[in-house]
Amino acid sequence: MAYGMGNQPVIVLKEGTERSKDKEAQYNNIAAARAVADAVRSTLGPKGMDKMLVDSMGDVIITNDGVTILKEIDVQHPAAKMVVEVAKTQDTECGDGTTSAVVLAGELLKRSEDLIEQNIHPTVITNGFKLAAAKAKEILNDIAIDVENNDEILIKVSNTAMTGKSVGGQKEKLSAIAVAAVRAVADENGVDVDNIKVEKKVGGTIAETELVTGIVIDKQRVHPRMPKKVKDAKIALLSTAMEIKKTEVDAQINISDPNAMSAFLQEEENTLKGMVDKVKESGANVVFCQKGVDDLVQHYMAKQGIFCIRRMKQSDMEKMARATGSKIVGNLQEMSADDLGFAEVVEERTVGDEEMTFVTGCKNPKAVSIIIRGGTEHVLDEVERSMHDAIRVISISIEDGKVVAGGGAPEIELNLRLSDYASSVGGREQLAIEAFADAMESIPWTLGKNAGLDGIDVIIALKHAHEQKGGTVFGIDLNTGKAADMVKLNVLEPLRVKTQAISSAAEVANMILRIDDVIASRRAPPTDPMSDPSMGGMMGGMPGGMM
Ligand code: ADP
Ligand code: MG
Numbered sequence: 001m002a003y004g005m006g007n008q009p010v011i012v013l014k015e016g017t018e019r020s021k022d023k024e025a026q027y028n029n030i031a032a033a034r035a036v037a038d039a040v041r042s043t044l045g046p047k048g049m050d051k052m053l054v055d056s057m058g059d060v061i062i063t064n065d066g067v068t069i070l071k072e073i074d075v076q077h078p079a080a081k082m083v084v085e086v087a088k089t090q091d092t093e094c095g096d097g098t099t100s101a102v103v104l105a106g107e108l109l110k111r112s113e114d115l116i117e118q119n120i121h122p123t124v125i126t127n128g129f130k131l132a133a134a135k136a137k138e139i140l141n142d143i144a145i146d147v148e149n150n151d152e153i154l155i156k157v158s159n160t161a162m163t164g165k166s167v168g169g170q171k172e173k174l175s176a177i178a179v180a181a182v183r184a185v186a187d188e189n190g191v192d193v194d195n196i197k198v199e200k201k202v203g204g205t206i207a208e209t210e211l212v213t214g215i216v217i218d219k220q221r222v223h224p225r226m227p228k229k230v231k232d233a234k235i236a237l238l239s240t241a242m243e244i245k246k247t248e249v250d251a252q253i254n255i256s257d258p259n260a261m262s263a264f265l266q267e268e269e270n271t272l273k274g275m276v277d278k279v280k281e282s283g284a285n286v287v288f289c290q291k292g293v294d295d296l297v298q299h300y301m302a303k304q305g306i307f308c309i310r311r312m313k314q315s316d317m318e319k320m321a322r323a324t325g326s327k328i329v330g331n332l333q334e335m336s337a338d339d340l341g342f343a344e345v346v347e348e349r350t351v352g353d354e355e356m357t358f359v360t361g362c363k364n365p366k367a368v369s370i371i372i373r374g375g376t377e378h379v380l381d382e383v384e385r386s387m388h389d390a391i392r393v394i395s396i397s398i399e400d401g402k403v404v405a406g407g408g409a410p411e412i413e414l415n416l417r418l419s420d421y422a423s424s425v426g427g428r429e430q431l432a433i434e435a436f437a438d439a440m441e442s443i444p445w446t447l448g449k450n451a452g453l454d455g456i457d458v459i460i461a462l463k464h465a466h467e468q469k470g471g472t473v474f475g476i477d478l479n480t481g482k483a484a485d486m487v488k489l490n491v492l493e494p495l496r497v498k499t500q501a502i503s504s505a506a507e508v509a510n511m512i513l514r515i516d517d518v519i520a521s522r523r524a525p526p527t528d529p530m531s532d533p534s535m536g537g538m539m540g541g542m543p544g545g546m547m
Helices: 022-041 066-072 078-094 098-117 122-143 151-162 168-185 258-282 295-303 314-324 377-400 409-425 429-440 442-450 455-467 495-513
Strands: 018-021 051-054 060-063 196-202 210-212 214-217 229-238 286-289 307-309 341-351 354-362 368-374 402-405 474-477 482-485 492-494 517-520
Touching: 018 022, 022 066, 022 078, 022 098, 022 495, 022 517, 051 066, 060 066, 066 078, 066 098, 078 098, 078 377, 078 495, 098 122, 098 429, 098 442, 098 495, 122 402, 122 409, 122 429, 122 495, 151 168, 151 377, 151 492, 168 196, 168 210, 168 368, 168 377, 196 214, 196 354, 196 377, 210 214, 214 314, 229 258, 229 314, 258 295, 286 314, 314 341, 314 354, 368 377, 377 402, 377 492, 377 495, 402 409, 402 495, 409 429, 409 442, 409 455, 409 474, 429 442, 442 455, 442 474, 455 474, 455 482, 492 495
Parallel strands: 196 368, 214 368, 229 286, 286 307
Antiparallel strands: 018 517, 051 060, 210 368, 214 354, 229 341, 341 354, 402 492, 474 482
């Protein structure tokens, strides 16, 4: 609070505003951010534990996926929210490495706290962190392994991303499918994962999950007399209904003359028939309609040998447009042959005990679908999540052409090389770079700890291995507790998962460290007027409040 002339306090902030400054603000923010890291730490690695999350409706989620956990728990504190954002960024950029990113951010902040206590200014710390993050990227690039055209490597990357997930037993099979799917859609511009359509069908086993070159739609034709299979399909995509529009208001049409009645019905029928004529005229023999299709229209289309699906999902319409080269038409009257797409075959096939529609031999050969099979919805969802992660890690490995060993190997290498780098920089920044280097140890330490090993022993073993020739790829073998060649153990991760985790962890740590003043207006007033007014303020909910 500032004081004006005559020692009268000058009031600039609204009454009830809460404020914390300098070290107090920094410590508060760091504590909140670290609490987020603490919430996910125990899930890291293949031996990590699961969390059971119960929402306010009583629904239960069991997961060990960092970003899923953080999305579900209701984090209040602004600094904690910033860390949750890191996990989300990591997820959108890489599809993996969310827990690692958050653990690293927590660790960087913990080390910063020690530095602040030693009176090192936050600006010095953030400068040091920036230098270290840039150097870390260089080091990772240097130790990365080239993918080239080796699908074996990609399968290993996918398997590593799936370890610890409940799909465990089938990961080889799922990885092979994911690699084939990504290879099918990859080109010189990278991988557009939107070209891969994932469908789920209850029944069968995970092992029956299959890859289809083309698009699979979880729907069957509208009329049993329509052909089950159309070769040389000319495909129309309609975003409007093939029905007579019902009037918005409840209009009543009074017809007294029976002739007028039949004329009216006749006219309706003509309109509907006209729609089918229009389709026929365009040359289409397959119609995917996003809205409803009148019974009469179905009947006429069946007579004309046209295959039709109604109530297509918007996303399926878009996928179909890309795959077959057709345009989505909003007005049937304006549709022409130019709007149609092409596929060699459109057919209905039985999957499990339900019908699905397969569109194969598409104009765009990049369109592929994966049909996930499994006993229950719950299993399907879990496989789908793993499949999405696998597709992402494979894609970014292909795009960058580089992977790194896992199991804490890159983090130990970073620790060693960044420590050398620190002494070459010197000055006060050196301390921050050293802290950054030390923070890297938190990954192998936590991996070991979660597997019931002693963290210190793990670090010592790994450092020893890394000092030997060819030791760069040595990480922790969680079954033996010994340092081991992670390439031989098939533990590989995309380079980008590591670079992204480190850069976003450093970024959020720096953002939090630069804040020296937190001014928060009071949230909703307490409902009970007798309650302590100091409760329920900004700090009231942290850090325990987030759990
Ligand atoms: P994240 O959300 O960060 O991906 P995970 O729980 O998936 O968290 O754990 C990833 C970490 O586990 C990485 O450091 C990875 O190298 C390591 N890891 C995965 N599989 C193994 C394994 N078989 N042995 C040792 N470490 C492994
Ligand atoms: Mg992972």
